[in-house]
Amino acid sequence: MGKLIWANNQQYLIQKNVEQVVPFLRNFSLEQVNRVGRFQRTYEKFESTPLRSLDAFASLVGVQSIFVKDESYRFNLNAFKVLGGVYAIGQYAAKKLGRNIDELSFEQLKSLEVRELLGDLTFISTTDGNHGRGVAWAARELGLKARIYMPAGSAEERLQNIKNEGAYAEITTMNYDDTVRYTSQLAKENDWVVIQDTMWEGYEEIPVWIMQGYTTLVKEAALQLEKAPTHVFLQAGVGSFAGAVVAFLQQYYEQKITFVLVEPFVANCYYESFKAGAEQFVTVGGEMQTIMAGLACGEPNPLAWDLLKTYTKVSICCDEEVAATGMRILGNPLATDARIIAGESGAAPVGCFYELMTNEQYTELKDTLQLDENSRVLFINTEGDTDVENYRNIVWHGKYAKI
Template identity: 50%
Template structure:
């Protein structure tokens, strides 16, 4: 496990008003209008906290979100809703699910094709939303994507292709196709000229953060949040930086796979440039196998995140096994590879003597209250069982 601190030079200088409480409440109102909306559970792992020697350990469990087994639908649905609202010259607060799926709105919009690139969860959320709207979705997946995730997206009536490209190149392919055919690109990666939709996606994740904020019985001292391109990490960091001002803000640590640690590399370089990971990114954390940071998310992180860690795959496997086979008295959490890595990182830091310096710098003590987000359930069941049952990616010292 590698560790770095974010530079202090740009602390609190970038504007994060778009992730404030007012916006988060508007996003939550949008999601609450969906008939399948239910608040996902915040699990209090009292026994695990006691064993690790901290005051509290809470995990927000997104495996229950909209029956899709992952949080990603929050961003995709809000971005599509915001796109439709803008197209119709409406405020998103006036566009409920019922209105969005109505024949009246459908007739006004005509036919729209939404296109995206994904390892699975994001694409399924976009395809699901398009299906609700009786619109078309096209999804490109990077090489190595699992058949189960492919079939889950296909079941939402999407046109799906597993490419021979890595994630970032699949994004470029989708964007080229969107430009060529006049389709709508729905991606959380941002670049010059493509800012609105990724910004809406980031705001969409605010529902998860606001729910957790309302559910927590005590203020968290530490938040550990995973990063792919950094959109989710930016959303959570920005929300809690707005909710708890300045010295009250929890210490935020960004967690990534070492094979795709573009946020870690960018933070570690501290030269003002985004640092990419190129080529094949061999990690079982498919949802985090992204080599190019989202510049919108990065601007939030460089000002308001505190630390970044780069983890081998066994850290995630440790989290998966521990959450899935809890200490008696704690609630079981089924967590996929990308969902479990923050919890695994916390466990490693608090139980491995070699992590003493990291633990000290991050400030983990017996008074610490930790919040993690399980962003997905077992979306690749074969891999889940190979880890949970067969000992794949065994933890080691």
């Protein structure tokens, strides 16, 4: 059987933590999220992504309903990350022009006049693939430059996808967090603009813009749902995506939602932080090689940490088999359930959920989360088959199968 370990969050709903994050939650109010969506929808090919109801799967595991927001359709880029990159670049351009982004459209930013005013801008970023492709796409669409650096072990297909968007891209010999530090130094030396969804002292504004960009998909899901979810399983990584989801839903619904984080064993900084019961997060290092490449991050985004330590109940970390199981479940649906093509990071929460619902070894975790016949569970498929060869090896040929 696949393996899970989990840690309850000892900082969960502590009042002083709630009071601390209230001001930051305003960045994710419905009014602000509507502003974000307004700009993104000025892109002529913008479309909402589907929300799939997996009724047969829900019946099999004994919950009321299961929904999957499928971001593999986003902007024809096979992942959600472009939402953050395009909004951050738009905000940066608006600020450089001395304009309010509410007064600008994506098409206006593509104009020759605006390009001349912006000058020779180069955006630089670290990525496992999806974020960098989104940044490269946005830069190319706006007639600007992008340089993208990937951690050791990144898939060649993801590298080529970024190059196909017109960016300079290379795979480094470092892990994700060290590559972030490297690109930050390159940006200082060359006067390039870092577009990254983690933050450090002196680099706070752009990561918030990226997190705000992610909220468009969350609002779409909320409008597509008839009832509020009782449980939301979220991929962790540095926590920016999960933090944005939690920040919006926490305000949008007037009921308690149980948020659960999911991480790989080798990059489980939220699990280690929750286990330590710490007010400050714990970092993990090493090579962090995992098929869940989008989650191979060992250092939380500090603002995302503040949000997630306040409102997230449990962090689960899992092995490769669990993520692979999630891919096969979504790609081979029951009865009339829709087929969903999910990559390794996109499917990991579904694999974790299935394991804890069907394996008696995790009854305690299931009870802790109060998952039962009244539960309405939401997942977000953050990526499609962004590494086609690995997807086929897993879904067709049984790589990382349970033994």
